[in-house]
Amino acid sequence: MRWSAFEWPNGATRISSVGDAFDPASQKTISLFRNPTIMQKLAKRSSWLAGAALAGTLTATLSGGASQPASATEGGLDLSSVCSPGAMQAVADKVAPGIRIQATGGVRLVGASTGVPAYCQARGSFVTNPKTGKTANFLATFPANWNGRYLQYGCFGHCGSIVLNDAASPLVTIVAQGKPGDAIRRGYATFGTDQGHSGMNWASWAYKSGGGIDIDAIEDFYYRADKVLAQVGKQLTSAVFSAAGAPGSLRRSYFMGCSGGGRDALVAATYFPEMFDGIVAGSPYADMMGVGFQGTGMALATIRSPQADLSPELIAMVAPIVTAKCDKADGVADGLIQNPAACNFRAQRDLPLCEAGAPADRCFTKDQAETVSTVLSAVTDEHGRVIQPGYTVSDFDATFRPKTRPANLTDPAPWPDSPAGVDGLPSSGFSILKAFVHGDEPDFAVRALFSFRQGGPGPVKGYHIVVPRAEVERARESARMGIGTHPQLLRAMIGQDRKLLIWSNLGDRGLTPFMMTNYYKQLARTFGGYAKLQRNVRLFSLPSTAHCSLGGNGPGNFDALGAIEDWVENGKAPEALPAALYPTNGPMTDYSKAPKRTMPLCKFPEMARYSGTGNVYDAANWRCSPQDKRMLRIGESGREAGVID
Structure with a gap:
C-alpha cells in the first residue's frame, strides 16, 4: 500500500461516511479513523509535523504560501519568553499544580507563513x-495574534489521541469544518484532549490492566476530561498570554467538534453550558447506546441466515434506485436528496426481488431485502417504541456490513471484542454494550439481546431490529453523562442565552442524521416551537454529504467558527450557511481550487429552493425562505426510519 505525506492511502477512490477508503493497489477497503495502526501513524506524523524542523512545511500547508524561519514575534506578540518547557511549566504551576508540561519535545515555536502567524504549541497533562x-x-x-478568545475542540470516535483536534493539523477541518489553519489565522487559543486514554479502540481502554472496569477512564471519556479542560485551559490561556505581555484578557470561549466531538459538544451544552459562549456540534455521536444497538443489530442481520448478506455489487444497486425515486422531490434533479425523510422508498417493495434462476448479482433475495430494511428502519423495543432512528435512504453504501464474516453464523459471540477498524460498526456495538453496560459479566452474550421482526406495534412496518426495553433503559442510564440528547436538560443553556449550532450530514452512513432531526423536533416541542428555539439553537442539514463531510456529492464545507462567533458576539443568527464542495487531491480536500458546487444550507425546517434558472451548482440560484417548511415533510422512508412528526 502506498501512502501520501499525511499517511493517507494514495489513490483512494472514495472515503465512506466513517472514514473507510478503497485502496486500488490491494483492492481492499481500509478504515482510516477506526484503525489504530493508521491513527497511530497519523498521530506520529502530526507530532513530527509540529516539530521545529518541519514547522515551515506545515504552515505552508495551512496557508498555501511559502514558509519563513521561526520567529517569536511574527504575527504579533513575542512568544519566546513562554515557549519553552521550563517557561511554560512555570506559568502552568501558577494556574494549577496538576498541569504537567511534556519536558521533551512538548513545546514548540512555529514560525509564521503567508496568512498564518507564529504560534506556540504545548503538550502536557492535567488532573481530571x-x-x-x-x-x-x-x-x-x-x-502570536491572540484575539482574546478560547476555542476547545472535541475529539473523534472514542478519542484516545490528539490528531483531529490539533489546530495546526490539516485534519482539523474534519471536526471544525472551514479551512486548515482558520483558528490560528483568526487568533484563537485552542485546546484539545485525548479524554484520558490512549488508542483508538472502541472500548478496550475502559478495562484496567489487572482486570475490571476503569470507571475513571469512562467518566473522563463521557464528560469529565472536557469539563475540567475547559476550566484549566482557559486559566492557562490567560496566564500564558499575560506572561507574554498580551494586552487585555480572555473575552469569549467556544467549543466545536464533529462525530465524537459532536457528542462532546452536546454534552457540554447539556451539562456545563456555563463554560462556553457558543458551541458547534457536527454529525453528533449523540446517543452512543442507540448507535451501539443499531451497529450490532445491522451486523447481526447480515449473518442471521446464509442468504442474508449482500455483495458489493448488490449494495451498489441500491443508491441509483433511491435516486431515481427521490432526487426530484425537492424540485430539481441535481443528485442531491435534500429531505430523505420525505422519500417513498421501501427496500422490501422497491428493490428487484429474485425469481427462480435469476442471476444472484442482479436481484435481492427476500433475506437480503430484509437486511437492507434493517439499515433504513428504526430500531424499536418489543412494544414498537423507537429506540434509534434508521439511516437515511440517501447515499446508501456498505458501511453497515461487517468486514469479516464468521465461520459459524450461529456463534453467540460472532465478533469478539475487537480493535477498532477490524469489524467497523459491529466492533463499536459489541464493545460499547459489553464494556460500558455489562462490565465484567462473564456470561454476557450480546447476541441474545437482539431479535428481528416484520412490522408489529408502533410506526415501523418493515423488517427491523428489536431490543428489550429493559436493556435500553439500563444502557442509557449507565451512559447518562455521556449522552447529550436530553431535551429538558438544555434548559440551563437556553436560560443562560448561550448559542448552539448543530449540523448533520444527510448522507451519513456512520451515524444516522435522523438522531439530530428527532432531537431538534423534541427541543422545539419543549421550548415553545421553532421560532423561540432558534433564538439559541439552530440545526443545519447538509444534503448528500458523508460523515463529518468526508465525501459525498453535496456542499459540505462551511465556516462554522465564523458563524458561531458572529451569532454570539454580534447577534447575527445564521439564517443560511454558505457551503461549498471542493475538489479533492486523492482523499484530501484541495482548497486551492475553485469549488465544484456552492449552495446555501438552510436552518431547519427550511429547505433550499432552486430558482428554476441558472447553473444548479451555483448558490446564487438557490435561496432559503422562512415560509419554506419542506424539511417537515415525512414520507414512507421517514416513517420507517422512525422520524417523529
Missing part, C-alpha cells in the same frame, strides 16, 4: 480527578 490522580493529555496552541 484529584481524588484518584487520574490525568488526561492536552495540546494547546497559542497564536
